[in-house]
Amino acid sequence: xxxxxxxxHVALVAGAASVVGIGASWLAMTPLGLLAPVAAFFLxxxxxxxxxxxxxxxxxLVGSLLVAQSYAGAAHGIAVSWxxxxxxxxxxxxxxxxxxxxxxxxxxxxxxxxxxRERERQLQQLIDTVPALIWSTTDDGAPxxxxxxxxxxxxxTLQDITAPNGKLALSVIHPDDRAAAAQxxxxxxxxxxxxxxxYRQLRRDGSWRWTETRAEPxxxxxxxxxxxYGVSVDIEDMVVAQQxxRERERxxxxxxxxVPSHLWRLTPEGEPIFFNKxxxxxxxxxxxxxxxxxxxxxxxxxxxxxxxxAARFREVLHGCLATGERFSMxxxxxxxxxxxxxxxxRADPMxxxxxxxxxxxGLCHDIDDQLRAEEAxxxxxxxxxxxxxxxxxxxxxxxxxxxxxxxxxxxxxxxHACRRWLSAEPPNVERAKITADRIVRDANxxxxxxxxxxxxxxxxxxxxxxxxxxxxxxxVRRLMAEEAARCRVRMNVDVESxxxxxxxxxxxxxxxxxxxxxxGIEAMDCIAGEKVLEMRARRMGDFVQARxxxxxxxxxxxxxxxxxxxxxxxxxxxxxxxxxxxxxESHGGRLWAERNEPRGAAFVFTLPLEAKTxx
Numbered sequence: 001x002x003x004x005x006x007x008x009h010v011a012l013v014a015g016a017a018s019v020v021g022i023g024a025s026w027l028a029m030t031p032l033g034l035l036a037p038v039a040a041f042f043l044x045x046x047x048x049x050x051x052x053x054x055x056x057x058x059x060x061l062v063g064s065l066l067v068a069q070s071y072a073g074a075a076h077g078i079a080v081s082w083x084x085x086x087x088x089x090x091x092x093x094x095x096x097x098x099x100x101x102x103x104x105x106x107x108x109x110x111x112x113x114x115x116x117r118e119r120e121r122q123l124q125q126l127i128d129t130v131p132a133l134i135w136s137t138t139d140d141g142a143p144x145x146x147x148x149x150x151x152x153x154x155x156x157t158l159q160d161i162t163a164p165n166g167k168l169a170l171s172v173i174h175p176d177d178r179a180a181a182a183q184x185x186x187x188x189x190x191x192x193x194x195x196x197x198x199y200r201q202l203r204r205d206g207s208w209r210w211t212e213t214r215a216e217p218x219x220x221x222x223x224x225x226x227x228x229y230g231v232s233v234d235i236e237d238m239v240v241a242q243q244x245x246r247e248r249e250r251x252x253x254x255x256x257x258x259v260p261s262h263l264w265r266l267t268p269e270g271e272p273i274f275f276n277k278x279x280x281x282x283x284x285x286x287x288x289x290x291x292x293x294x295x296x297x298x299x300x301x302x303x304x305x306x307x308x309x310a311a312r313f314r315e316v317l318h319g320c321l322a323t324g325e326r327f328s329m330x331x332x333x334x335x336x337x338x339x340x341x342x343x344x345x346r347a348d349p350m351x352x353x354x355x356x357x358x359x360x361x362g363l364c365h366d367i368d369d370q371l372r373a374e375e376a377x378x379x380x381x382x383x384x385x386x387x388x389x390x391x392x393x394x395x396x397x398x399x400x401x402x403x404x405x406x407x408x409x410x411x412x413x414x415x416h417a418c419r420r421w422l423s424a425e426p427p428n429v430e431r432a433k434i435t436a437d438r439i440v441r442d443a444n445x446x447x448x449x450x451x452x453x454x455x456x457x458x459x460x461x462x463x464x465x466x467x468x469x470x471x472x473x474x475x476v477r478r479l480m481a482e483e484a485a486r487c488r489v490r491m492n493v494d495v496e497s498x499x500x501x502x503x504x505x506x507x508x509x510x511x512x513x514x515x516x517x518x519x520g521i522e523a524m525d526c527i528a529g530e531k532v533l534e535m536r537a538r539r540m541g542d543f544v545q546a547r548x549x550x551x552x553x554x555x556x557x558x559x560x561x562x563x564x565x566x567x568x569x570x571x572x573x574x575x576x577x578x579x580x581x582x583x584x585e586s587h588g589g590r591l592w593a594e595r596n597e598p599r600g601a602a603f604v605f606t607l608p609l610e611a612k613t614x615x
Contacts, residue, residue, distance in 0.1 A: 038089045057089045133232035135161075139217075139225040141168045141189045150232075155204035174200035174208050192217055192225055198239075201232065209236040262364035266347070268357045270321045272297045279364065284336030306332035306340050324349050324357055330367070341368035407446035414438045445507075464587075466501035469537050469544060476513040477535070480521070488531060489521050495537040502544055502607050504587055509607075512580045512591075516548040516603045519576065523552030523601065542609050543589070549602035555593050562591075580605075 038057075128148035136145040143162045151157055154172050163169040173181050177199035188195035195215035200208040215230030256263055262279035266272055272287050280286050283304055290300035298317075305313045309331035320327040327347040332340040347362030414435050421432035477493050484491050517533060524531040536547045555561065562581050584591040584605045591605040 038093070053093065057086050057093065131233075133211075135230050135232075137168055137228045137230075139189075139227065141185070141228070142166045143168050144227070153204060153234075154202055156202075172202045174202070176200070188215065189228070195228075195230065198235070201234075209234055210239040211235060261366075262343075264347075264362045264364065266298075266360035266362065268321075268349075268359065270298050270317065270360070272301055273359075282333075282335055282366075304334045306334065308332075320347070321360075327360075327362065333364070341366055342371050343367065407442045410442040411439050411446070414442060464503050464505050466503050467506050468501055469499055469546070470495040472506060472510055472513065473535055473537060476510060476517060480514065480517050483518070484521055484533070487521050487525060489524060490530070490532050491517075492532060492534045493536075494534065496539060499537060499539060499544060500609055502609060504607060505583075508583045509587075512583050512605070513546070513548070515576045515580050519603075520548055520550035520552065520601075523550050525552075527552055540606065543606040544609065545604060545606050547602055547604045549596040549600060551596065551600035553601075554595065554599060555601045561593060 038053075131149070133150040133153060134145075134147040135143065135150060137143050143158055146156075146158050146161065156172055161169050161172060168185065170178050170182055170185070181197050181199050184195060184197045187193070194217075195213070198210065198212050201211035203209055211232050212235045213230060213232040215228050217225040218227045218229060220226055257277035259276070259278070262282060263274075263276040264272060264279060265274035272290060275283070275287055283301075287297065290297040292300055302310055302314055313329060313331050316329050317327055319325070326349075327345070330342060330344050333343045334340050343364050344367045345362060345364040347360050349357040350359045350361060352358050418432050418435035418439065421428040421435060473493050473495050477491055480491065513535070517535070520533045524533070530551075532551055534547075534549050536549075538545050538547075562577050581591045584607070588608045589606040591603065594602050594604065596602040
């Protein structure tokens with residue numbers, strides 16, 4: 001700006017001098033006054049204009065000299081004056097050109113220097129702003145520069161990374177990584193190859209972070225190394241992420257290998273590209289082992305399928321590959337030891353966003369043991385069904401024997417009594433007739449018992465009728481009176497008055513009461529003191545409840561006494577209570593046992609007022 005200002009002032013002065021010079025030349029009749037305008041032209045003439053001006057003055061000088069040599073007198077003097085003018089003008093042009101050149105050079109130099117300083121400042125800001133640690137060394141490794149971020153992040157200056165011998169110190173590198181880094185640095189400085197290394201680098205807070213450092217040499221035109229420029233980038237997060245990814249991949253690989261199934265993967269065309277470890281161990285070959293000249297990998301795998309299943313396997317799989325439908329099939333696959341085992345295999349296609357199949361993922365599960373177990377279970381079920389039929393027959397036989405035994409015993413006792421009455425002297429015919437009637441009654445009762453038991457096992461309800469319980473209780477008391485008297489047991493019957501009629505099979509319910517009464521009498525056989533057996537009936541909502549209690553030894557193993565063939569009696573069959581429960585449940589009621597206070601046992605059963613059958 002100062003140079004431009006001076007030139008402007010000079011131009012103004014030259015312009016004023018030109019006006020004065022022209023006036024002076026006209027008055028004095030001499031051309032020297034025109035030097036001022038010529039100087040002004042020289043100040044502003046540049047390039048071609050300056051050249052034309054110099055040529056014009058040179059031509060004028062030559063012309064003046066020729067005139068001066070050719071003429072004398074006044075013409076000679078005028079020519080000399082013009083020659084002097086032209087010489088002075090040319091000299092003045094040379095001086096002005098030199099002065100202007102110097103001024104312009106100084107101005108350009110100052111502008112260039114300012115621009116360079118600005119560029120240097122911008123470059124320094126850029127280097128300090130770059131999110132990386134930048135450094136440089138000499139060609140032999142002496143540190144020459146570290147950027148601002150290097151000092152801020154690491155906490156080390158240029159002097160801190162300079163060794164006593166002037167070389168690059170590696171103190172900011174983790175001790176475990178320092179030897180490898182030093183070897184790589186020495187190799188690069190020795191051979192001139194680019195330097196690339198990963199190591200843990202110190203931070204201002206004392207922590208170590210993974211860093212990747214790269215350095216490139218700056219060479220001159222001859223290829224000689226002038227400097228080394230390096231940059232260090234923090235890759236801690238990337239390294240941690242990669243380590244986590246590798247760990248996840250390792251865990252996933254372990255999971256895939258530990259899954260108790262065969263996992264495999266196919267290309268969209270059906271070529272195997274992956275088997276997990278369990279499948280490799282089972283087949284005795286890996287994917288690479290299926291590469292055979294003139295045959296596809298898939299065909300090499302199909303060779304492992306049982307010949308009876310191979311054609312179907314090939315058909316189903318190729319159909320799924322063509323349609324994209326899920327593959328599902330059971331087949332036999334040959335193990336590495338030559339044994340065929342049943343497999344349940346499924347595969348689903350994985351598609352991209354456009355719906356195109358990218359890969360097939362399949363799972364093959366060994367179900368051979370399961371099928372064998374199912375077959376064994378089926379055979380066991382058949383045997384169980386046969387055994388159940390036999391057990392049912394045995395239970396029916398035992399039930400008939402148990403229930404018929406009572407009336408048959410009565411028939412035998414009455415037959416002996418009738419014989420005694422007829423053998424007496426004189427024969428007691430009347431008593432014999434009464435006893436014979438009892439024999440007939442007991443025989444009919446035995447026939448009814450057999451018929452009712454058969455109906456019970458058929459769950460028949462045809463013989464049920466609405467009956468009053470008080471009549472059944474009284475009949476049972478009369479039937480059991482002689483046995484109770486023989487065992488010195490007093491029987492108390494308490495039936496609530498006004499009980500509604502109940503739909504039941506009279507003979508079956510009578511058999512239940514007789515069984516329960518006889519069990520109570522037998523339970524009090526070995527006790528001292530008064531023996532009392534109570535029979536009660538009460539209404540409980542929609543049910544009638546009957547309770548037969550004794551004061552005997554009580555209940556042992558109450559959770560098992562209703563099981564068929566389980567008995568606590570020395571000569572018992574274990575069918576009485578089981579049959580009783582079956583009869584009550586066939587009527588839609590319940591039978592259970594409980595403790596009788598202060599001693600003894602009580603058996604309670606309910607019968608619905610509305611006719612029901614067991615489900």
